[in-house]
Amino acid sequence: MRAVLLCDLGNSRLKWQLLGPGGGLLEQGAMSSVARTGAGLASDLEEACGAALTRLNDQGVECAMGLVSVASADQTDALLQWGEQVTEAPVCRVRSEPKLARLTNGYR
Numbered sequence: 001m002r003a004v005l006l007c008d009l010g011n012s013r014l015k016w017q018l019l020g021p022g023g024g025l026l027e028q029g030a031m032s033s034v035a036r037t038g039a040g041l042a043s044d045l046e047e048a049c050g051a052a053l054t055r056l057n058d059q060g061v062e063c064a065m066g067l068v069s070v071a072s073a074d075q076t077d078a079l080l081q082w083g084e085q086v087t088e089a090p091v092c093r094v095r096s097e098p099k100l101a102r103l104t105n106g107y108r
Helices: 038-058 073-087
Strands: 003-009 013-019 025-032 063-069 092-094
Touching: 003 038, 003 073, 013 038, 025 038, 038 063, 038 073, 063 073
Parallel strands: 003 063, 063 092
Antiparallel strands: 003 013, 013 025
16 A cells, blocks of 8 residues: 655645555645745645655655646646655646536636
8 A cells, every 4th residue: 555645736825635555644734835936835845744755665655646736837847746756656636627517616
Protein backbone atom coordinates (compact mmCIF):
# COMPACT_ATOMS: atom_id res chain seq x y z
CA MET A 1 0.00 0.00 0.00
CA ARG A 2 1.07 3.57 -0.60
CA ALA A 3 0.88 6.78 1.32
CA VAL A 4 -0.89 9.57 -0.56
CA LEU A 5 -0.30 13.32 -0.51
CA LEU A 6 -3.46 15.13 -1.59
CA CYS A 7 -3.21 18.81 -2.58
CA ASP A 8 -5.98 21.27 -3.38
CA LEU A 9 -4.54 24.45 -4.90
CA GLY A 10 -7.07 27.24 -5.05
CA ASN A 11 -6.83 30.93 -5.84
CA SER A 12 -6.39 31.84 -2.20
CA ARG A 13 -5.06 28.74 -0.38
CA LEU A 14 -3.15 25.51 -0.79
CA LYS A 15 -4.68 22.79 1.37
CA TRP A 16 -2.97 19.42 1.81
CA GLN A 17 -3.35 16.10 3.59
CA LEU A 18 -0.92 13.23 3.92
CA LEU A 19 -2.66 9.88 4.25
CA GLY A 20 -0.81 6.82 5.48
CA PRO A 21 -0.76 3.47 3.69
CA GLY A 22 -3.95 2.42 5.49
CA GLY A 23 -5.73 5.64 4.55
CA GLY A 24 -5.48 7.30 7.96
CA LEU A 25 -4.63 10.98 8.25
CA LEU A 26 -0.96 11.52 9.18
CA GLU A 27 -0.65 15.28 8.70
CA GLN A 28 -2.52 18.17 7.13
CA GLY A 29 -2.18 21.87 6.65
CA ALA A 30 -2.99 24.94 4.64
CA MET A 31 -1.18 28.05 3.47
CA SER A 32 -1.98 31.17 1.52
CA SER A 33 -1.40 30.98 -2.23
CA VAL A 34 -2.22 34.63 -2.90
CA ALA A 35 0.51 36.46 -4.85
CA ARG A 36 2.91 33.52 -4.40
CA THR A 37 5.25 32.10 -6.99
CA GLY A 38 5.03 28.44 -7.78
CA ALA A 39 8.57 27.92 -6.50
CA GLY A 40 7.63 29.58 -3.21
CA LEU A 41 4.59 27.36 -2.76
CA ALA A 42 6.58 24.22 -3.55
CA SER A 43 9.27 25.26 -1.07
CA ASP A 44 6.71 25.88 1.68
CA LEU A 45 4.97 22.56 0.98
CA GLU A 46 8.35 20.83 1.22
CA GLU A 47 8.92 22.52 4.57
CA ALA A 48 5.44 21.55 5.79
CA CYS A 49 5.38 17.87 4.89
CA GLY A 50 8.80 16.95 3.51
CA ALA A 51 10.01 15.44 6.79
CA ALA A 52 6.98 13.12 6.96
CA LEU A 53 7.51 12.05 3.34
CA THR A 54 11.18 11.33 4.10
CA ARG A 55 10.22 9.23 7.15
CA LEU A 56 7.80 7.21 5.05
CA ASN A 57 10.43 6.71 2.37
CA ASP A 58 12.97 5.59 5.00
CA GLN A 59 10.40 2.98 6.15
CA GLY A 60 10.09 1.70 2.58
CA VAL A 61 6.63 3.20 2.05
CA GLU A 62 6.02 4.53 -1.44
CA CYS A 63 4.11 7.75 -1.79
CA ALA A 64 1.80 9.00 -4.51
CA MET A 65 0.47 12.54 -5.00
CA GLY A 66 -2.83 13.85 -6.28
CA LEU A 67 -3.34 17.50 -7.22
CA VAL A 68 -6.41 19.51 -8.09
CA SER A 69 -5.80 23.13 -9.06
CA VAL A 70 -7.68 26.19 -10.24
CA ALA A 71 -4.61 28.39 -9.69
CA SER A 72 -2.09 29.82 -12.15
CA ALA A 73 -0.07 27.65 -14.49
CA ASP A 74 3.14 28.74 -12.69
CA GLN A 75 1.86 27.55 -9.32
CA THR A 76 0.32 24.36 -10.69
CA ASP A 77 3.37 23.41 -12.75
CA ALA A 78 5.72 24.00 -9.81
CA LEU A 79 3.69 21.71 -7.54
CA LEU A 80 3.46 19.04 -10.25
CA GLN A 81 7.23 19.16 -10.75
CA TRP A 82 7.91 19.09 -6.99
CA GLY A 83 5.51 16.19 -6.51
CA GLU A 84 7.08 14.11 -9.26
CA GLN A 85 10.53 14.73 -7.81
CA VAL A 86 9.51 13.84 -4.24
CA THR A 87 7.40 10.78 -5.06
CA GLU A 88 9.49 9.64 -8.04
CA ALA A 89 6.21 9.02 -9.86
CA PRO A 90 3.79 10.97 -12.04
CA VAL A 91 1.36 13.12 -10.07
CA CYS A 92 -2.30 12.27 -10.53
CA ARG A 93 -3.80 15.52 -11.80
CA VAL A 94 -7.50 15.72 -11.02
CA ARG A 95 -9.52 18.07 -13.18
CA SER A 96 -13.06 19.16 -12.63
CA GLU A 97 -15.72 18.85 -15.27
CA PRO A 98 -18.24 21.61 -16.07
CA LYS A 99 -21.09 19.21 -15.37
CA LEU A 100 -21.42 15.63 -14.20
CA ALA A 101 -24.78 13.99 -13.64
CA ARG A 102 -26.79 16.64 -11.75
CA LEU A 103 -23.78 18.47 -10.35
CA THR A 104 -22.78 21.74 -12.04
CA ASN A 105 -19.36 23.26 -11.40
CA GLY A 106 -19.41 27.02 -10.72
CA TYR A 107 -15.83 27.58 -11.97
CA ARG A 108 -15.28 28.68 -15.54
